[in-house]
Every structure is written in structure tokens, then in C-alpha cells.
Amino acid sequence: MYFAINPDWPYAQRIGRIVEITGSTGAVYIAENGQESVLPPAVSKRLDWADV
Numbered sequence: 001m002y003f004a005i006n007p008d009w010p011y012a013q014r015i016g017r018i019v020e021i022t023g024s025t026g027a028v029y030i031a032e033n034g035q036e037s038v039l040p041p042a043v044s045k046r047l048d049w050a051d052v
Contacts, residue, residue: 003030004039007049012036 002012016033020026044050 002036003032004043004047004049007044007047010039010044010049012039012043 001015003015004010005013013035014033016031018031019029021029039047039049
């Protein structure tokens with residue numbers, strides 16, 4: 001599983017641990033677990049990052 005962070009740095013990042021904090025200010029934190037290759041053009045297009 002991967003995530004994309006920034007159209008100015010269009011790389012696929014591997015997802016590491018996911019931590020959920022519950023309560024009134026609940027949040028989910030997704031840790032990066034390394035970088036893969038450049039985001040495939042089809043993914044950039046689907047993210048509307050086509051100009052990258």
C-alpha cells in the first residue's frame with residue numbers, strides 16, 4: 001500500500017504503522033516506511049496532478 005504526499009515531489013511512499021488517537025480531538029497518523037519510485041502517470045492524472 002502506498003500514499004502520495006505532494007505533487008511537487010510525486011513519489012509513491014510506502015505506508016508504515018497507522019496510529020489512531022481517540023477522544024474529542026481524534027486523529028489518525030500514517031507513518032511513512034520508505035520511498036518507492038516516481039508516481040505512475042496514471043495515478044498522477046487520477047489525483048489531478050497531471051501537470052507534474
